[in-house]
Amino acid sequence: MNWQLLSASTSNSVESLHADLNKTQQERDNLLRKVAELRMQKENIGSGSCTALNSEFSWQELQQATENFSESLKIGEGGFGPVYKGSLRQTMVAIKLLHSQSLQGITQFQQEITILTKVRHPNLVTLIGACSEESALVYEYLSNGSLEDRLTCANNSPPLTWQVRARIMSEICLALIFLHSNKPQLVVHGDLKPANILLDTNLVSKLSDFGISRLLNLPDTNSTAFLETTCPIGTFAYMDPEYSSTGILTPKSDIYAFGIIILRLITGKPPVNIANQVKDAVGDGAFGSVIDVLAGAWPFEQTKELAMMALRCADISRSKRPDLVNEVWAVVEPLMKAAASCVEPCSLGEKNIPSHFICPIFQEVMHDPCIAADGFTYEAEAIKWWLESGYKTSPMTNLEFADHNLICNRGLRSAIQEWLQQHPQS
Structure with missing residues (x-):
């Protein structure tokens, strides 16, 4: 046995x-x-x-x-x-x-x-x-380093003005709109943060570091494109809480990070717990106390409206986050235009050139500015190259052009020529 x-x-x-x-x-x-x-x-x-x-x-x-x-x-x-x-x-x-x-x-x-x-x-x-x-x-090579460096004034760099910050917000928003509607596959960045936003000589922002980004197939219906993973990757303070807990990555994950970035640009504060700090300040009627005064005199009401939108972007619940095109851009654009109306010069090497003289595509002073169907002005050669390359959508809004007609912006051209004559060494 x-x-x-x-x-x-x-x-x-x-x-x-x-x-x-x-x-x-x-x-x-x-x-x-x-x-x-x-x-x-x-x-x-x-x-x-x-x-x-x-x-x-x-x-x-x-x-x-x-x-x-x-x-x-x-x-x-x-x-x-x-x-x-x-x-x-x-x-x-x-x-x-x-x-x-x-x-x-x-x-x-x-x-x-x-x-x-x-x-x-x-x-x-x-x-x-x-x-x-x-x-x-x-x-x-982008000579002004990362947005993180500039927000923390690394190497004793001066604080960014509110006008530059407003423009950077609009550039990031337009870049995300472009990525999220790219065809045939949309792009989710997945690690959006100031350290991955680089600045050129004109302080124009460019998204970088796409190593953990994902291409997602556009859904045939109104459902949301998503990717499910068992190993979420990203940066803690900017990572979508739902992505972190469920492993499901969607375009709304980028919107969460964008909300945190907007709050940082407005307040100049570190990212950890920033949403709660701003929410508490708004609730106590003390929103002005969290605005970064080193950036200059922000337009208070517009800035507060933008901060409220940023808080919605950074909502823990993905379903409550706003749509970039119809909601976020509707708040970002007016502040961008308010900043542009102040004619804040941007640095170009050792030169100081009004920002609206710069072509959005070539990032150079325009000599033959033309207005496209999207309402933006470009260097004629640049926008013609864009259209001839087969792009049907605006490089600024990612919305489809109603037509390819270009109108010479004679007023702006005269202003540029006059400015160049007054600054012969520029």
Whole structure:
């Protein structure tokens, strides 16, 4: 009897060991399959996507451009690797190195190229090329660093004026409207925060760091496009609470982060608990106490209305967050126009040029300004290039043009010429 019990026990143990071994082998096979897929994706990037960019750089070129990745040229450190400034083929660029040995690093490398080669907008950073052999990405260099740097006055930089902040809000809003309505697949940024918003010489903002962004199929019905994941990735203070708890990412996740960014631009405060601070101040009738006075004299009522909209954006419940086009833009646009009417000059190198003299596409002083059907003024060459490239929607609103007619903005052209004559060295 004891031998029978011992035999049965041994048999059960052997069966259990076999089951554990089979499970381990399956997990190993799945992991090896995943590694093979990622390696194949990386090879495809080297042969396909980078060709679309027309700029495949060698590792040696990047080393020379950055003086062998000198610490003195390091301008940032992301979650997936450092960023360096460099001179590449007589052009100033920013070079981001990804941890190529990391599976996440390879995925981010692929995702960034996939998205930035499919979508183009004046307020998205330009991807110039890549080095597939070492998983490095090459971008346009934006000299004023990140919005985070400017909000914290890093390196003793002066505070941004409310006019510049209002314009940045409008640029981010338009960029999100563009991404969320992109066809055939909309784009959810997924990690929207001031550190991922870069500023050029004119303090024009451009969204960057699309490594964890997602392309989602536009739904055929009025239902919301979404992606479900078991491992939410993002930055705590800006992460949609519902995405964090459920793993479901939607365009409303970006709207939550945008609400926090608006509150930071208005108040200058750190992001943690900022929504509750503003909500309490409004409830106590002391909204003025949280406005960042270093930005200048904000138009109080418009700013308060915007703060209330930002609180709706940052609502814990996704269903209560407002629509970007019909609700948020309706509040952001008037403040942007109020800022523009103040003719706040923006810096262009050592020059001071009124912001409305700058083409939204080329980011240069206009010489032949034309009004398009969206109501915005562009350099004629720039808007013609945009239309001839096959874009049917406005680069500023992402709404479809009613027509492609252009009207010469003679009044603005005269103002620009007069200004240039008064500033001959500019």
